[in-house]
Each structure stands twice: as C-alpha cells, then as structure tokens.
Amino acid sequence: MDNRIDMVNVDKSFGGVSVLSNVGFSIQPGEVVALLGANGAGKSTLMKILTGVYSRDAGSIKVEGVEVRMSNPREAAALGISFLPQEISVMPDMTVAENICLANMDQFGRGAFVDRAAMRAKATKILGQVGFDHVSPDSYVGHLSVAEQRIVEIARALASDANVLVMDEPTAALSERDAQAMFEVLRNLREDGTSVVYISHYLGEVFEISDRIEVLRDGRNAGSFHTAETDVESVLAAMLGRAAETLFDHRQAPSGGEAAFEAAALGWKDKLSDVSFTVSTGEIFGIFGLVGSGVEYLGRVVFGAEGRNVRGDMRLMGSPYRAISPAHGKACGLGYVTAERKADGILGDLSVAQNLASAFWPEYRNGPFASRHAEAALAQKWIKGFDIRTSGPDQPVRLLSGGNQQKVCVARWLHEGVRLLILEEPTRGVDMGARRDIYRQLAEFAAQGLTVLVLSSDAEEIAGLCDRSLVLNRGRVVQRFGRGADASALLAATALTDPAEVEKELT
Amino acid sequence: MTMANTPTRHAERLRGGFLSGPASGVLILLGFYILLVVAFAIFTPFFATTRNAMSIASNVAFIGMMAAAGTPLIIAGGLDLSVAAVAGLSGVLIALLNAAGWPIWLAVGAALAMGVGVGLANGLLSTTLRLNPLIVTLATMSIVGGAALILTGGLTRPVMQPSFNWIGQGRLAGVPVPAILMLSVYVGLAFVLRATHFGRYVYAVGGNPEAARLIGLPVMRVQMVLYVISAVSGAVAGAMLAAMLGAAAPAAASPHLLTVIAAIILGGTSLAGGRGSVWGTLIAVLILGTLNNGLTLNDVSSFWQDVTRGVVLILAVGVDQVRLHLQAR
Structure with a gap:
C-alpha cells in the first residue's frame, strides 16, 4: 500500500540549535502510528511541521505521493491533516452539531442564515461513522463528559474531511474507562481508512491501540517497531537509549513504623464517604481510582485545599489534625503537589x-x-x-x-518541615526520564522518614511505587492491597462497588 | 533530553538583548522618556530650566503617589478605582475637621484613618467575599466620592495652616516636598518588592493565585495589606493636594483616576497580575507629566493633550506586547 504521508530527511533548528535532524516518518491509510520519545526528543516539533505550524529547514514531505509545502495549519487541513492538541478545545455553549460543523460553516448556509437541519444531519452522520450515535447533535457540548468532548473534537476534524489525525496525549484528561471509549472510536476510524498519529506517554495505551511505534530520541529516529512484534522493554530501550531499566527501583518496605497519618471515616460533600486508612512513617501509600472516583479530591481535602467542611477524624503523628486551609496544613507538616x-x-x-x-x-x-x-x-x-x-x-x-x-x-x-507529602498524579504528562527521577527521589526521602501519600489514576504508578494501596470507587474504599499488587488487579478493583462485601485486607 | 532545553537556553540568551531582556520594559520606557525630554529641550524655550523641572516634579507628585501604591496591588491581582475618590475625601476631611477646631495633624490623622478604613473595606469585600475588585472599588469610589460631596455641599473648603501647607508647597534643598514624599514612597515600595518576603508573595499571588494558595502563602493577607496601602496613599495624596492648593475640593482628585491607572499600565504592569515594577510606573508618571508640561509650554490645548496621552498609552502597550512576544519566542 502507498504511504499517505511520507516525511524524509526532515531537519529543523531553532536559532542554530538542531532540534530535528534527518528524521523520517510515514503513515499509511488506516494505520495508527504511535510517536514516542522523551520530552524534547522532537516529536511535537515533527508534528508541528507536519501540521503546518512550523516550516522545515530541509527534507521533503509528500502527501499521497505529491511533494507539499505548508505554511500554516489551514493549508495542512486542506490536505486532510488535522491536529488535536492535548487540551480539549470545544465551544461549551454551542451544540454538538454546531461544534462539529464550525470549521465549515459556509457549507451550511441559506443565504445569511444557518441551515440547522443540514448541520444536524451532517453531525449525525459523522457521529454514526465513529460509532458514537448515542450523543444527540442538539446537546450542549458543555454538558458532555470530557471523553465525549474529545470525540466531538475528532468528529469536527472529520467534518472537514481530515484523513490524517495527529493527536497529542489524547487521553491525558481522560480516565481509563473513558479512554477505552475513545479507543473504540479510533478503531472505527481505522476501519474507514483514517490514519492516526498518536503521541502518548502511556505505554499501555500505545500497545493497545497502535499498529506501529516510531521512536524519536534527541531529534533523530531511534527505532521503528511493529506493535504486535515488540515489547515494552525494547521500546523503552529505544526511547531511553540505554538498557531499559524498570521505572521503579526495588524498595525495602519500611518495617512497621509508627502511624504517621490516620484517617477515620473521612467524608467530603457527596464525593467521598467513609474513607479510612493509616499510613506509617516512611511509607509510600497509594490511593488509586479512575477520574470521578474521588481520587481527585481526597488529597485536596486532607491538605485543606477544600476548606473545613470535612467529615471524620484525622490524626497526624498521633495528634488530632483538622483540615482548615493549605496554609494550616503546611504549618502542621503537610505538603501537597497538585495534579x-x-x-x-x-x-x-x-x-x-x-x-x-x-x-x-x-x-x-x-x-x-x-x-x-x-x-x-x-x-x-x-x-x-x-x-x-x-x-x-x-x-x-x-x-x-x-x-x-x-x-x-x-x-x-x-x-x-514536611512530614506527610501528598502528591496527586505526580507524573501526569511527564516524560520517562523525569518520571524515574521523581520516583527515585520519593523513595529516597521515604527511606529517610518522609511519609508519602500518592493519589493517581495511573495503575502502573500505584502498583510500582507504593508499599500499600487502596482503591476508591464512587468516593468509597472498595479494596486494599499490600506490596506487590499488580496494575491489572488495581484496575479490576475499580469495577467493585459494594465495599461491605468485597473489602478484604490483603496485607 | 539534552536537546530538551537548548531552545529555551537560546531564548535565555536572547533575554540579554535590548528588546527582550527581563528589565527591557523599563529600559525602553526610560529611553523614550529621555528622547521626549531631549526633544522638548531642543524645541521649547524655558523647558530645560531647573524651575520647570521642579514644577513638573511637584505637579506629578500627587498622581505619582497614588500610582506607586496601585502598582503592587495590580501586580498582586487587585485593582483600586477608589483611590482618587479617597484623595478627595481626605482633603475635605482635613479642611472640615480643622475648621471645626481640630488640630491640623489630628485632622490629617483622621484622614489617614479613613484611608485605612476604605482600604480594609475594599480588601475584605474583594478577598473574603471574592467579589470582583473592579466592582467593589467602583462602588466604594462612588460612596466615598458621594460622601465628600455631602460633607461639603459640593463646595471647596480652604485649609490654611503654614506647617501643613508646607507639605504641598515647601522645598527641601530646593526640591519640592511633594516630590520628595513621592520619591520616598517609590524607594520604599521598590525595596519592599525586591528585598522582602512580602515582595515575593506579591508577585507569586498575582502570577498564579491558586498556586500561591496551594503553596500555603497568605494570599488574602497580602491583597488586604495592598488594598490598605493603596487607600492610605490616596489619603496622603489628597492631603498633599489640599496642602498645595490651600483648599480642598470634593472632586479635586477624581479626574486623575484614569491617569493613575494609565501610568501603571504604561509602566509595564500587567493588568492580569504577576508582572510589573514601581520604577516603570515612576517613569510613566514622569512621561505623562512631562508631556503635559511640554505641550502646555508649546501652547497645545489641553484637549489635544488628552488625545496625545491616549496615543502614547496605546503605543506603549503595543510596544510591550511586541516585547513580550519576543520574550516568549
């Protein structure tokens, strides 16, 4: 099959500093290619060249075999290449149909007026094409979930006849379950022959969704893999350029330190209820949950960022602690790293x-x-x-x-001054190298007696980093795990709902 | 990863450049000011005289005082539209209380206390109730301005006390006292912003209030203090103006509010908060004052002076945008 896009020997430098040298990249119709690389490896620069944001210094780009030179994103869009940035950009106060047809409003005109029926029909057709027809074209986009908004964005690109979608970290704002819904849409697109370039830090999703993996390192091609024939270790090795060490060092679990932080029947609004756990001094304790499970509030509630209206009791180093404000939390020896x-x-x-x-x-x-x-x-x-x-x-x-x-x-x-450090999504949108440095630093400080509470919707992170962990769903604790829990078990636990039946102490 | 920061390193090198360095905003402004002074000096008789320079200095003192205190407030994400109204009420209080038999400095003390009160009200309403400072201070501006009119029945009241009038009309080593008072406020605030932890908080709170809160910084207290400083500077400016004129008119200061805000913005302070410096504001105050003075000496009508001021403001903000763009590149 012919390549839809062929980039050959692309060079780019900024102010004399080479950012890309001799980079090649290609994609076929109906192919999903994951583009990987540490931050600064050049993947966004390469994609900005493909989508007309930057010009190239040297090399050639062929679309459907024809040499092209794009000077702005509009020209790229006219060639069917559409870029979806990491931050979702939709108009929340317009309907799904209006959002989808926004870029091509001139096609839906009756004189000076807008032909709503035609817009609705077009939106319905495209939503059906991506397998998402349960969303009404008349709903306001602001009322949709984040995942649905992401899909509206994809539909908008398709409405302008895009056949190459470049997606930058498309699941960064999505929970695992929502990501699955989006993957379903991508699979449908692949069937229809749309090409997708997928930039992500989550290796798990890359292996799930991509046909091919292209790795960049320091502005050069560092490896090309057929997803079905490779494994995480080889891809990591190409990205990091050395023998892939695991992200997580082996850690000696602290031996029965004193309780540093105790939470008893913690509750906040209708988002959290009856959450109890104890963290020992020097321990790294994980709270895992998908977005919406309450995992995004628990850390803020404990630190005081959500104010005083917190139910239940907390004790810090044995003495009672109340959430009041971040300044108060800090004065009591808490620290908080936001998501x-x-x-x-x-x-x-x-x-x-x-x-x-x-x-x-x-x-x-x-x-x-x-x-x-x-x-x-x-x-x-x-x-x-x-x-x-x-x-x-x-x-x-x-x-x-x-x-x-x-x-x-x-x-x-x-x-x-910090005795208990709370980190929420500590490595979201962070490259592998920095991720490893952060994990290592936390482990080191924990060994010196810092107590760490990690809240995350990244199961691998909780499984790899934490001594013990618990899983939240709908604001309640649904399962507890000891050291060595694996990511799939954590993920499976999120489906549990009735805490009375399933909660078992595995430690 | 080694490539990761090379572009930023390059940007960093650019920062040393004239147009894109961190202090470049103030430098450009200073350059513009020098050009302005040179141009007027060449084309205008009597402009380049000590006497005229001192006249500019004492004329800008009153606006400069309010703009000085408004600068850190805007950097910290606040805004005070009531400052000129406070200046008006301050002068009126001093005149009326003194006429009622209060010792003059006690009357000044009462005016300053009024400033503290208005500042606290502005601060409390915009921080604890999280009302938009534009609305809060627009409301207090109206209340305070109205109060000044009610107290005086709209009339101008004399204040004649030699020791008091000295702060508006006197000289120290040949320099007008108002100019010295104004300069000392700039030096003081510049020192606070640069060398104290409070100064650090001001920039942090204005740059990202939510991050500052989550770091545990005293966001509300910082803004509160700045609202009080702003209102008190208004009260001091009002006292200075009354002392200078020997009389207090309830609406004497109000027309200058927009000049105060214009000077702060012209000086490179971002209305969105987080960026700015009092030195920029000082140069901007001098530019506006010198422009007025020079144009008057050239017999340009004050109507045209308003137009000129507007054009200068747009030019300055435009240049600043270009500069920030260069920096961000």
Whole structure:
C-alpha cells in the first residue's frame, strides 16, 4: 500500500540549535502510528511541521505521493491533516452539531442564515461513522463528559474531511474507562481508512491501540517497531537509549513504623464517604481510582485545599489534625503537589529558584530580608540533586519542560518541615526520564522518614511505587492491597462497588 | 533530553538583548522618556530650566503617589478605582475637621484613618467575599466620592495652616516636598518588592493565585495589606493636594483616576497580575507629566493633550506586547 504521508530527511533548528535532524516518518491509510520519545526528543516539533505550524529547514514531505509545502495549519487541513492538541478545545455553549460543523460553516448556509437541519444531519452522520450515535447533535457540548468532548473534537476534524489525525496525549484528561471509549472510536476510524498519529506517554495505551511505534530520541529516529512484534522493554530501550531499566527501583518496605497519618471515616460533600486508612512513617501509600472516583479530591481535602467542611477524624503523628486551609496544613507538616501543574502548580513567571523556595520562603533570608543568594543556593542543590534541566536558577519556570516543572513542584516540598507529602498524579504528562527521577527521589526521602501519600489514576504508578494501596470507587474504599499488587488487579478493583462485601485486607 | 532545553537556553540568551531582556520594559520606557525630554529641550524655550523641572516634579507628585501604591496591588491581582475618590475625601476631611477646631495633624490623622478604613473595606469585600475588585472599588469610589460631596455641599473648603501647607508647597534643598514624599514612597515600595518576603508573595499571588494558595502563602493577607496601602496613599495624596492648593475640593482628585491607572499600565504592569515594577510606573508618571508640561509650554490645548496621552498609552502597550512576544519566542 502507498504511504499517505511520507516525511524524509526532515531537519529543523531553532536559532542554530538542531532540534530535528534527518528524521523520517510515514503513515499509511488506516494505520495508527504511535510517536514516542522523551520530552524534547522532537516529536511535537515533527508534528508541528507536519501540521503546518512550523516550516522545515530541509527534507521533503509528500502527501499521497505529491511533494507539499505548508505554511500554516489551514493549508495542512486542506490536505486532510488535522491536529488535536492535548487540551480539549470545544465551544461549551454551542451544540454538538454546531461544534462539529464550525470549521465549515459556509457549507451550511441559506443565504445569511444557518441551515440547522443540514448541520444536524451532517453531525449525525459523522457521529454514526465513529460509532458514537448515542450523543444527540442538539446537546450542549458543555454538558458532555470530557471523553465525549474529545470525540466531538475528532468528529469536527472529520467534518472537514481530515484523513490524517495527529493527536497529542489524547487521553491525558481522560480516565481509563473513558479512554477505552475513545479507543473504540479510533478503531472505527481505522476501519474507514483514517490514519492516526498518536503521541502518548502511556505505554499501555500505545500497545493497545497502535499498529506501529516510531521512536524519536534527541531529534533523530531511534527505532521503528511493529506493535504486535515488540515489547515494552525494547521500546523503552529505544526511547531511553540505554538498557531499559524498570521505572521503579526495588524498595525495602519500611518495617512497621509508627502511624504517621490516620484517617477515620473521612467524608467530603457527596464525593467521598467513609474513607479510612493509616499510613506509617516512611511509607509510600497509594490511593488509586479512575477520574470521578474521588481520587481527585481526597488529597485536596486532607491538605485543606477544600476548606473545613470535612467529615471524620484525622490524626497526624498521633495528634488530632483538622483540615482548615493549605496554609494550616503546611504549618502542621503537610505538603501537597497538585495534579494540575500549569493551572495551580507552578508560579510560571517566577524563577526556578523562587519556585523552589516558595513553600518555605521566610527561611531563605539574609537578616530580615529575602535573600536571592540563599534561593539560588537551594536551586543549585536541586538542579544537581534532582537533575532539573534549566539554564540556571533565574530562568522563569514556565520555560522548563513539563517534567522539569514537575520536579520543581515536588522538590519545593522536600523540606524537613514536611512530614506527610501528598502528591496527586505526580507524573501526569511527564516524560520517562523525569518520571524515574521523581520516583527515585520519593523513595529516597521515604527511606529517610518522609511519609508519602500518592493519589493517581495511573495503575502502573500505584502498583510500582507504593508499599500499600487502596482503591476508591464512587468516593468509597472498595479494596486494599499490600506490596506487590499488580496494575491489572488495581484496575479490576475499580469495577467493585459494594465495599461491605468485597473489602478484604490483603496485607 | 539534552536537546530538551537548548531552545529555551537560546531564548535565555536572547533575554540579554535590548528588546527582550527581563528589565527591557523599563529600559525602553526610560529611553523614550529621555528622547521626549531631549526633544522638548531642543524645541521649547524655558523647558530645560531647573524651575520647570521642579514644577513638573511637584505637579506629578500627587498622581505619582497614588500610582506607586496601585502598582503592587495590580501586580498582586487587585485593582483600586477608589483611590482618587479617597484623595478627595481626605482633603475635605482635613479642611472640615480643622475648621471645626481640630488640630491640623489630628485632622490629617483622621484622614489617614479613613484611608485605612476604605482600604480594609475594599480588601475584605474583594478577598473574603471574592467579589470582583473592579466592582467593589467602583462602588466604594462612588460612596466615598458621594460622601465628600455631602460633607461639603459640593463646595471647596480652604485649609490654611503654614506647617501643613508646607507639605504641598515647601522645598527641601530646593526640591519640592511633594516630590520628595513621592520619591520616598517609590524607594520604599521598590525595596519592599525586591528585598522582602512580602515582595515575593506579591508577585507569586498575582502570577498564579491558586498556586500561591496551594503553596500555603497568605494570599488574602497580602491583597488586604495592598488594598490598605493603596487607600492610605490616596489619603496622603489628597492631603498633599489640599496642602498645595490651600483648599480642598470634593472632586479635586477624581479626574486623575484614569491617569493613575494609565501610568501603571504604561509602566509595564500587567493588568492580569504577576508582572510589573514601581520604577516603570515612576517613569510613566514622569512621561505623562512631562508631556503635559511640554505641550502646555508649546501652547497645545489641553484637549489635544488628552488625545496625545491616549496615543502614547496605546503605543506603549503595543510596544510591550511586541516585547513580550519576543520574550516568549
């Protein structure tokens, strides 16, 4: 079969720094190709060239065998190439039909007016094509679930006759179950001959959905695999460029430390009820749940980010603790790393050094005054100790890659004033290298007596990192696991609903 | 991974450049100001005289005082539209209380206390109740401005106390006292923003309030303090104006509110919060004051001066956008 897209010997540099050199990439009709690589490997640059956002310095791009040169995303769209960015962009106050037909409004006109019936018909047809016809074209997109919004976005691309979809981390905002629904849509598309380029950090999904895996490393092709004939280890080896070590080091579980944090019958609004667990000093305790299970609230509730209206009792180091506010939580020895790094994690315009110092700012002082010097010394320590890639302590943190920003957000709380560190989705959207560094750093601090609570919807993360864990569903604890739980068991537990029957202590 | 930060490293190198460095906004503004001064000096008789420079300095002091305190507030994500109304009420209170037999400095103290009160009200309403500061301070502006009219019946009241009038009309080593007062506020605020932990909080709170809250920073307290500082600076500015004119008019300050906000924005402070500096504001205040002065000396009508000010503001904000774009690239 002929390739639909053929990129050959593509070069790109920014200000004299080579970002892509001699990169090739191709895709056939009806093929799903996963594009993998650590952050900075060049995968977004390559896709931005394919979708007309950047121009190439050298090399050729052929679409259906014809050499093309695109200077903006519109021209790429005219060739049938559509880009779906990581953040979902839909119009929440417009209907599904309007969203789908938005890019081609001129096709649905009657004079100056909009032909609603034609729009509805087109939307219904496309939704049927992707196997998603249970969504009414008249519902408001703001009322749909995130997964459904993602599918509306795909439908919108198809409405403009896209036959190549480039999707950047399409499941980052989705729970596992919602991701399954989206994969179903992708499978339908594949049947219809649509090509999909799939950029993701989740190896599990890549193996589930892709036909072929293309790996980039440091701006070059680093391996091409037929998904059916390879395994995670080989792909990791290509991405990391060395023998693939596992993400998780073997950890000696702490031997019966004292209870550092106890939660008894914790509840909050209708999102959490009767959640009880105990974490020992130096332990890494995991809370696993899909999005919507309450896993996205528990950490905030404990830390005080959701205010005082928390039911149940908590004890920290043996003394009663009440959730009041983040400032109070911090004063009691809690730390919290948010799931939404960009939205409420980093202080984007402030420097790396100031971000690192921010949680305990008054300690970095010179007499009564703030000390840039002390902040910079702290930053140097972490840049070295945590391998934070930055041009220096004064670089604004927003210019760092996602993984390095996350390291800053974690390191900010690795301070002797913090006894219990709560991390929510600690490695979402973070590359493999940074992921491993973060896991290692947490394990190291836990060994020195830091108690860690990890909340995540990534089953592999909880299974690999945590000493013990529990699974939440609909705001309740549905199962508890000891060390060595595997990811599939955690995932299976999310289907459980009745805690009275299934809750068994496996530790 | 080694490739990961090379583009950003390159961007970092660019930052050293004239147009894209972190302090470049202030530098561009300063360059523009120098050009303006040179141009006026060449084409305008009497412009380049000590006497005229001192006249500019004392004329901008009152607006500069309010703009100084408004800057950290806007950096921290707040906004104070009531500041000029507070200045008006402050002058009126001083005049009326003094006329009623209060010692002049006690009357000034009462005016400052009024400032603290309005600042606390602005702060409480916009932080604890999470009302939009634009609406809150628009409302207090109206209330405070109305109160000044009620108290005076709309009339201008004299204040004649030599020791008091000195803060508006006096000189120290040849420099007008209002200009010295204004400058000391800039130096003080610049020091606080640069060298104290409170200054760090201001930028953190304005740059990302939710992140600052989750880090456990005292977000509300920071904004509260800044609202109080802003209103008190309004009260001080009002006292200065009354001292300068020897009289307090209830609406004396209100027309200058937009100039205050314009100066802050012209100075490179982002209305979205998180960025800005008081030095930028000071240069902007000087630019606007010098422009007024120079155009007046050239017999340009004050109507055209308004138009010019608007054009300068749009130009400045436009240049700033281009600069930020260069920085982000």
